[in-house]
Amino acid sequence: MxxxxxxxxxxxxxxxxxxxxxxxxxxxxxxxxxxxxxxxxxxxxxxxxxxxxxxxxxxxxxxxxxxxxxxxxxxxxxxxxxxxxxxxxxxxxxxxxxxxxxxxxxxxxxxxxxxxxxxxxxxxxxxxxxxxxxxxxxxxxxxxxxxxxxxxxxxxxxxxxxxxxxxxxxxxxxxxxxxxxxxxxxxxSHWPELRILVLVASAKRKPIGSTSGMQTSVQTSLLLKHRAESVVPRRMDEMTEAIRRKDFPAFAELTMKDSNQFHASCLDTYPPIFYLSSVSQQVIHLVHRYNRHYGETRVAYSFDAGPNAVIFTSQQHVPEFVQVVQHFFPPDANGEDFIKGLPVTDAVLSEELKQAVGLEPMPKGINYIISTKAGPxxxxxxxxxxxxxxxxxxxxxxx
Amino acid sequence: MxxxxxxxxxxxxxxxxxxxxxxxxxxxxxxxxxxxxxxxxxxxxxxxxxxxxxxxxxxxxxxxxxxxxxxxxxxxxxxxxxxxxxxxxxxxxxxxxxxxxxxxxxxxxxxxxxxxxxxxxxxxxxxxxxxxxxxxxxxxxxxxxxxxxxxxxxxxxxxxxxxxxxxxxxxxxxxxxxxxxxxxxxxxSHWPELRILVLVASAKRKPIGSTSGMQTSVQTSLLLKHRAESVVPRRMDEMTEAIRRKDFPAFAELTMKDSNQFHASCLDTYPPIFYLSSVSQQVIHLVHRYNRHYGETRVAYSFDAGPNAVIFTSQQHVPEFVQVVQHFFPPDANGEDFIKGLPVTDAVLSEELKQAVGLEPMPKGINYIISTKAGPxxxxxxxxxxxxxxxxxxxxxxx
The missing domain is CATH 3.30.230.10 (Ribosomal Protein S5; domain 2)
Structure with a gap:
C-alpha cells in the first residue's frame, strides 16, 4: 500500500x-x-x-x-x-x-x-x-x-x-x-459444458453447525475413520482422473457416492446428525430415477451440511431437468423468479418422463434454483x- | 404323527x-x-x-x-x-x-x-x-x-x-x-425389568424390501464391508457382555449406535436407501434429548428396514416416556387405543422436561404404541x- x-x-x-x-x-x-x-x-x-x-x-x-x-x-x-x-x-x-x-x-x-x-x-x-x-x-x-x-x-x-x-x-x-x-x-475453462444448479430447499430446522458436527463425528464415527483412511485416497485419484478426462458419468457417480458417504458418516455419528431433509431425499430419488429413465448418468447431486442440493449436469440437459424439478417441487407462484442466475430455456416434459420419475410432488419444497457454472x-x-x-x-x- | x-x-x-x-x-x-x-x-x-x-x-x-x-x-x-x-x-x-x-x-x-x-x-x-x-x-x-x-x-x-x-x-x-x-x-427371565415399546410410525411410501436392499448394499457400500469385518465382531462381544451384566446404558448406547450404523450403511449404498422417515428422525432426537435431560441413558431406539421405532427402556421409565411420545406425537383421537399391549400407568410431564426436549410436535406421526417385553x-x-x-x-x- x-x-x-x-x-x-x-x-x-x-x-x-x-x-x-x-x-x-x-x-x-x-x-x-x-x-x-x-x-x-x-x-x-x-x-x-x-x-x-x-x-x-x-x-x-x-x-x-x-x-x-x-x-x-x-x-x-x-x-x-x-x-x-x-x-x-x-x-x-x-x-x-x-x-x-x-x-x-x-x-x-x-x-x-x-x-x-x-x-x-x-x-x-x-x-x-x-x-x-x-x-x-x-x-x-x-x-x-x-x-x-x-x-x-x-x-x-x-x-x-x-x-x-x-x-x-x-x-x-x-x-x-x-x-x-x-x-x-x-x-x-477446462470443462465449459458443465453446469451447476443450486436447489435451495425450504428448511424447517437449523441443522447442527459443521464445526461441532465434525468434531463429534471424528470422536464417535468408526465409519468416518475408515472413510478418511481407506476410501478417500483412492477416490481423490479417481475424481481427478474423471475431471481430467471430462468423464461426466464417472464424475457424477463418484460425486453422488461421496456425498452419500459423508451423510452416512453423519448418521454413524453419536448422537447422529441429519442434514438431509425429506426434500433432499426427494431430490436424490428424482435424480436416480431421471438417470435410470435415460439409462445413463446425466445428472448428479451433492449435499453439504444442510438440505440444499447442488446439481451437476451438462448444459444440454439443464432445460429439461429444471422442468422436472419444477414439476415435482411446484413453486409457490407461477414459477416466476424460481430460476435465478444463468438463463434456462424452456422445455416440455414428456408424460413418459413424469411417469418414470413417478414421485408425489412436494409443493414449495424448493424455494428457488440458482443456475451457474464453474468459475474463477x-x-x-x-x-x-x-x-x-x-x-x-x-x-x-x-x- | x-x-x-x-x-x-x-x-x-x-x-x-x-x-x-x-x-x-x-x-x-x-x-x-x-x-x-x-x-x-x-x-x-x-x-x-x-x-x-x-x-x-x-x-x-x-x-x-x-x-x-x-x-x-x-x-x-x-x-x-x-x-x-x-x-x-x-x-x-x-x-x-x-x-x-x-x-x-x-x-x-x-x-x-x-x-x-x-x-x-x-x-x-x-x-x-x-x-x-x-x-x-x-x-x-x-x-x-x-x-x-x-x-x-x-x-x-x-x-x-x-x-x-x-x-x-x-x-x-x-x-x-x-x-x-x-x-x-x-x-x-434374565432381565425382567427391560421393557420394549414399538412405535408404529405413519408411513407414506413403502420402503425398498430388505432382500434387494441388502443385495445392493453388499455390492456397493464400502462402509458396510468395513462394518461387517471390523466393527461388528467387537460389538457382538460388547453387547453380549452388556446383556449378561444387565448394564442398561451400555446395552442402550450400543443398540442406538448399531441401528445408526446400519442406516448409515443403507445411505452409503448406491443408489442410497432411506428407511428413516422424518418421524423416525424426530424419535431419535427425542430419545437423545430425553436422556440428556436426565444426564443418563434411560431409553434407546432401534430401527429396522422401515420407519417404526423400537424403544428399549426400564419398566420404571415407561409411563413418563410414553407421555413424552404422546406429547410430541399428538394422536388423532384422545389417545384412546394409542397404547396397546402391556398396560402403561399414567404419568404427568413436567414443563421442564417438555422444554428440555423442545421439539415441534408432529401430529399423528405415530399411529400407536405396542407395549411389550422380552419373551419366550x-x-x-x-x-x-x-x-x-x-x-x-x-x-x-x-x-
Missing part, C-alpha cells in the same frame, strides 16, 4: 463459493484446521455467488474492525485473528526481505464484507468469506504467493475458494500444516465505486 | 417376532442365506406379537398348500421349499436311524398362518412367520434338535426367532452354512380349538 497519506488505503476483492465433490469432514488439528482427508471441489462462478470484501488500512484507525453484511462483528474471533496474524507475519517477512510496499504493518484495518446471496439460502458462506478476507488483506499488505494455507486457518474449505475451476485440498502430513494447501486441478478464483475489483467502505474507512451508508 | 387315519394330523404352534440390537444386513450366500456378520436380537413377547401356524398332514392331500392371513399363497417360493425340503430330509434321517413317529413323510401338508398384528404395522413378519412354519413342520414330522439353521433358510432373521430372550445368530464360516445358527445368550421362543398350542385348519385340513371359515 502507498504510505504517508491520512486517507485510508482501500482495496476490494471478490471470492467464490465452492462445492466439494470429495467431501471434507473432520479435523486432525482443530487450531490449525488440518483435515483427516484430502478433498476436491468445484469453484462456483462469482457472477451468481460471491463474497465481496473491502479492506481499509490507515494509521488513524484505533483498532481492527469488521462489518459483515452490514453489521459489525467481533473481530477477536480466533479464526479471524489467525488470518490477520498470518497475513501480517508474511508482510513483515516480505519487508524484512527488502521488498517495498509492505508498510502500514503497524496500522489497523477496517474490513467490510457482503455476500450477494441471502444467508437464508443456507449456502456455506464461510468459505467464500474467509477466502475473500485473506485475498483482500494480502492485496492491502502486498503479500503474494499461495495463500490457501492462511485461508484454511479461517475456515477449512476456504482454502479451496482461493482457486478457480477444479481444486484439490491436499490434507498434508506435517504437524505444522504447511503442506495442507489447495491447488488447482484444472481451470474453469478471487480477484481484485478495480472500480473504486465498488468499495464497501467510504473514503473515511467506514461502511457506506447504503449498507 | 400318528399313522393310518384318514383325518389329517393337525399341529399348531406360535412363534415370536425379534428385534436385532446388533443388526444383520447383507448375505455372503443368497441361496443358503448366510450373513456377512453375526447379529444379536431380543425376542419380543408373544402375548403382543406373534405368528400362529397350523400344519395338517394327510395322505389324502394332493399337494402342499399354504394360506397366509386368510389368503392362499404360492408354496413354490424357493425359500418355502427350502424349509419343507430340509424338514422332510431330517425326518427321513430320523426314520432311517430307527426312530418311530416319522411317518407321513410322503404325505402332503396344508399350512395356515396368521399374525396377531396388522401387516400395515410394518413389522417384519417374515422372521416370526418362517420360525413358526419350521417349528410347526418339525412338530408335525417329529423332528427335534436345533432348527435355527432351517429357519434361516426361510428368512435370515427367522433363525433368531427360534429362541426366547436374547439370541445370537453366529454367522459361521462354513460354506455349507451348517455353523450359521442361532443360540440363546440369556433367557427372557416358539411353542406348541395344545388347545385344539385354536387350530387354524379344520378337521378336513382346510382353513376354518372364520378366517
Amino acid at each position: 502507498p504510505e504517508d497519506n491520512d486517507n485510508p488505503y482501500l482495496v476490494s476483492c471478490s471470492a467464490p463459493v465452492n462445492i466439494a465433490v470429495i467431501k471434507y469432514w473432520g479435523k486432525r488439528d482443530e487450531d490449525l484446521i488440518l483435515p483427516i482427508n484430502s478433498s476436491l471441489s468445484v469453484t462456483l462462478h462469482q457472477d451468481q455467488l460471491k463474497t465481496t470484501t473491502t479492506v481499509a488500512v490507515s494509521r488513524l484507525f484505533k483498532e481492527d474492525r469488521l462489518w459483515l453484511n452490514g453489521k459489525e462483528e467481533d473481530i477477536t474471533h480466533p479464526r479471524l485473528q489467525s488470518c490477520l496474524r498470518e497475513i501480517r507475519r508474511l508482510a513483515r517477512k516480505r519487508r524484512n526481505d527488502g521488498n517495498p510496499d509492505s508498510a502500514g504493518l503497524s496500522h489497523k484495518v477496517h474490513i467490510c464484507s457482503v455476500n450477494n446471496f441471502p444467508t437464508a439460502a443456507g449456502l456455506a458462506s464461510s468459505a467464500a468469506g474467509f477466502a475473500c478476507l485473506v485475498y483482500s488483506l494480502a492485496q492491502a499488505f502486498g503479500v503474494e504467493g499461495d495463500l490457501s494455507g492462511i485461508a484454511r486457518q479461517g475456515s477449512g474449505s476456504a482454502c479451496r475458494s482461493m482457486y478457480g475451476g477444479f481444486v484439490e485440498w491436499k490434507m498434508g502430513s506435517r504437524e505444522d500444516g504447511k503442506d495442507s494447501v489447495a491447488q488447482q486441478v484444472e481451470p474453469e 478464483g478471487p480477484r481484485v475489483i478495480s472500480d473504486p465505486s465498488q468499495h464497501l467502505l467510504s473514503s473515511d474507512g467506514f461502511p457506506k451508508k447504503t449498507l | 400318528p399313522e393310518d387315519n384318514d383325518n389329517p394330523y393337525l399341529v399348531s404352534c406360535s412363534a415370536p417376532v425379534n428385534i436385532a440390537v446388533i443388526k444383520y444386513w447383507g448375505k455372503r450366500d443368497e441361496d443358503l442365506i448366510l450373513p456377512i456378520n453375526s447379529s444379536l436380537s431380543v425376542t419380543l413377547h408373544q402375548d403382543q406379537l406373534k405368528t400362529t401356524t397350523t400344519v395338517a398332514v394327510s395322505r389324502l392331500f394332493k399337494e402342499d398348500r399354504l394360506w397366509l392371513n386368510g389368503k392362499e399363497e404360492d408354496i413354490t417360493h424357493p425359500r418355502l421349499q427350502s424349509c419343507l425340503r430340509e424338514i422332510r430330509r431330517l425326518a427321513r434321517k430320523r426314520r432311517n436311524d430307527g426312530n418311530p413317529d416319522s411317518a407321513g413323510l410322503s404325505h402332503k401338508v396344508h399350512i395356515c398362518s396368521v399374525n396377531n398384528f396388522p401387516t400395515a404395522a410394518g413389522l417384519a413378519s417374515s422372521a416370526a412367520g418362517f420360525a413358526c412354519l419350521v417349528y410347526s413342520l418339525a412338530q408335525a414330522f417329529g423332528v427335534e434338535g436345533d432348527l435355527s439353521g432351517i429357519a434361516r433358510q426361510g428368512s435370515g432373521s427367522a433363525c433368531r426367532s427360534m429362541y426366547g430372550g436374547f439370541v445370537e445368530w453366529k454367522m459361521g464360516s462354513r460354506e455349507d452354512g451348517k455353523d450359521s445358527v442361532a443360540q440363546q445368550v440369556e433367557p427372557e 421362543g416358539p411353542r406348541v398350542i395344545s388347545d385344539p380349538s385354536q387350530h387354524l385348519l379344520s378337521s378336513d385340513g382346510f382353513p376354518k371359515k372364520t378366517l
Whole structure:
C-alpha cells in the first residue's frame, strides 16, 4: 500500500463459493484446521455467488474492525485473528526481505464484507468469506504467493475458494500444516459444458453447525475413520482422473457416492446428525430415477451440511431437468423468479418422463434454483465505486 | 404323527417376532442365506406379537398348500421349499436311524398362518412367520434338535426367532452354512425389568424390501464391508457382555449406535436407501434429548428396514416416556387405543422436561404404541380349538 497519506488505503476483492465433490469432514488439528482427508471441489462462478470484501488500512484507525453484511462483528474471533496474524507475519517477512510496499504493518484495518446471496439460502458462506478476507488483506499488505494455507486457518474449505475451476485440498502430513494447501486441478475453462444448479430447499430446522458436527463425528464415527483412511485416497485419484478426462458419468457417480458417504458418516455419528431433509431425499430419488429413465448418468447431486442440493449436469440437459424439478417441487407462484442466475430455456416434459420419475410432488419444497457454472478464483475489483467502505474507512451508508 | 387315519394330523404352534440390537444386513450366500456378520436380537413377547401356524398332514392331500392371513399363497417360493425340503430330509434321517413317529413323510401338508398384528404395522413378519412354519413342520414330522439353521433358510432373521430372550445368530464360516445358527445368550427371565415399546410410525411410501436392499448394499457400500469385518465382531462381544451384566446404558448406547450404523450403511449404498422417515428422525432426537435431560441413558431406539421405532427402556421409565411420545406425537383421537399391549400407568410431564426436549410436535406421526417385553421362543398350542385348519385340513371359515 502507498504510505504517508491520512486517507485510508482501500482495496476490494471478490471470492467464490465452492462445492466439494470429495467431501471434507473432520479435523486432525482443530487450531490449525488440518483435515483427516484430502478433498476436491468445484469453484462456483462469482457472477451468481460471491463474497465481496473491502479492506481499509490507515494509521488513524484505533483498532481492527469488521462489518459483515452490514453489521459489525467481533473481530477477536480466533479464526479471524489467525488470518490477520498470518497475513501480517508474511508482510513483515516480505519487508524484512527488502521488498517495498509492505508498510502500514503497524496500522489497523477496517474490513467490510457482503455476500450477494441471502444467508437464508443456507449456502456455506464461510468459505467464500474467509477466502475473500485473506485475498483482500494480502492485496492491502502486498503479500503474494499461495495463500490457501492462511485461508484454511479461517475456515477449512476456504482454502479451496482461493482457486478457480477444479481444486484439490491436499490434507498434508506435517504437524505444522504447511503442506495442507489447495491447488488447482484444472481451470474453469477446462470443462465449459458443465453446469451447476443450486436447489435451495425450504428448511424447517437449523441443522447442527459443521464445526461441532465434525468434531463429534471424528470422536464417535468408526465409519468416518475408515472413510478418511481407506476410501478417500483412492477416490481423490479417481475424481481427478474423471475431471481430467471430462468423464461426466464417472464424475457424477463418484460425486453422488461421496456425498452419500459423508451423510452416512453423519448418521454413524453419536448422537447422529441429519442434514438431509425429506426434500433432499426427494431430490436424490428424482435424480436416480431421471438417470435410470435415460439409462445413463446425466445428472448428479451433492449435499453439504444442510438440505440444499447442488446439481451437476451438462448444459444440454439443464432445460429439461429444471422442468422436472419444477414439476415435482411446484413453486409457490407461477414459477416466476424460481430460476435465478444463468438463463434456462424452456422445455416440455414428456408424460413418459413424469411417469418414470413417478414421485408425489412436494409443493414449495424448493424455494428457488440458482443456475451457474464453474468459475474463477478471487480477484481484485478495480472500480473504486465498488468499495464497501467510504473514503473515511467506514461502511457506506447504503449498507 | 400318528399313522393310518384318514383325518389329517393337525399341529399348531406360535412363534415370536425379534428385534436385532446388533443388526444383520447383507448375505455372503443368497441361496443358503448366510450373513456377512453375526447379529444379536431380543425376542419380543408373544402375548403382543406373534405368528400362529397350523400344519395338517394327510395322505389324502394332493399337494402342499399354504394360506397366509386368510389368503392362499404360492408354496413354490424357493425359500418355502427350502424349509419343507430340509424338514422332510431330517425326518427321513430320523426314520432311517430307527426312530418311530416319522411317518407321513410322503404325505402332503396344508399350512395356515396368521399374525396377531396388522401387516400395515410394518413389522417384519417374515422372521416370526418362517420360525413358526419350521417349528410347526418339525412338530408335525417329529423332528427335534436345533432348527435355527432351517429357519434361516426361510428368512435370515427367522433363525433368531427360534429362541426366547436374547439370541445370537453366529454367522459361521462354513460354506455349507451348517455353523450359521442361532443360540440363546440369556433367557427372557434374565432381565425382567427391560421393557420394549414399538412405535408404529405413519408411513407414506413403502420402503425398498430388505432382500434387494441388502443385495445392493453388499455390492456397493464400502462402509458396510468395513462394518461387517471390523466393527461388528467387537460389538457382538460388547453387547453380549452388556446383556449378561444387565448394564442398561451400555446395552442402550450400543443398540442406538448399531441401528445408526446400519442406516448409515443403507445411505452409503448406491443408489442410497432411506428407511428413516422424518418421524423416525424426530424419535431419535427425542430419545437423545430425553436422556440428556436426565444426564443418563434411560431409553434407546432401534430401527429396522422401515420407519417404526423400537424403544428399549426400564419398566420404571415407561409411563413418563410414553407421555413424552404422546406429547410430541399428538394422536388423532384422545389417545384412546394409542397404547396397546402391556398396560402403561399414567404419568404427568413436567414443563421442564417438555422444554428440555423442545421439539415441534408432529401430529399423528405415530399411529400407536405396542407395549411389550422380552419373551419366550416358539411353542406348541395344545388347545385344539385354536387350530387354524379344520378337521378336513382346510382353513376354518372364520378366517
